[in-house]
Amino acid sequence: MRIKKTSQTTASGAQTVNTFSESTENAYSCYYANKLNTYSTDEIRIGTSTDNKPIYRKKVSGTYTTSATRAIVNLVENVDKLVKCYGLWSPNTGVPKIVVGCPDISGAGGIDAYASVRKTDNNIIQFIEYSVASSYVGITGSYEITLEYTKTTD
Numbered sequence: 001m002r003i004k005k006t007s008q009t010t011a012s013g014a015q016t017v018n019t020f021s022e023s024t025e026n027a028y029s030c031y032y033a034n035k036l037n038t039y040s041t042d043e044i045r046i047g048t049s050t051d052n053k054p055i056y057r058k059k060v061s062g063t064y065t066t067s068a069t070r071a072i073v074n075l076v077e078n079v080d081k082l083v084k085c086y087g088l089w090s091p092n093t094g095v096p097k098i099v100v101g102c103p104d105i106s107g108a109g110g111i112d113a114y115a116s117v118r119k120t121d122n123n124i125i126q127f128i129e130y131s132v133a134s135s136y137v138g139i140t141g142s143y144e145i146t147l148e149y150t151k152t153t154d
Helices: 030-035
Strands: 003-011 015-023 042-049 054-065 070-076 079-090 105-106 110-117 125-131 140-151
Touching: 003 030, 030 079, 054 070, 079 110, 079 125, 110 140, 125 140
Parallel strands: none
Antiparallel strands: 003 015, 042 054, 054 140, 070 125, 079 140, 105 110, 110 125
16 A cells, blocks of 8 residues: 655745655555554454564453353464453453453452463463352353464464
């Protein structure tokens, strides 16, 4: 895509002259720049990693029900590297959401539940909620997570 650059210069006699030049180097298209601030449930390319692989962003959200001591939800497949991950989770319906990776500190001065995101050996990003208290078993929780990653298919 060509980017049109403009500049104004003053020629002799104090007349303003508009100069236009086209460049395809060192410039991003408006479409690409606008995508950098897009958060979508669709996979969007947002940049390039240091090893020249495309970096993608995807927002995932949903609910889960704990069984035994944990709940595991597969979020994205074919992931080479997890570049960045941030989001919120709630271990129980009606409980305020907290940052993924932070424990839900409740009960008798202890930690009842903990959530994290991991990349498995088979290149899947998973959300995991660990419940320490038996009162969390069978409870429906929720998550909203933004992932940035490279893929094994690129």
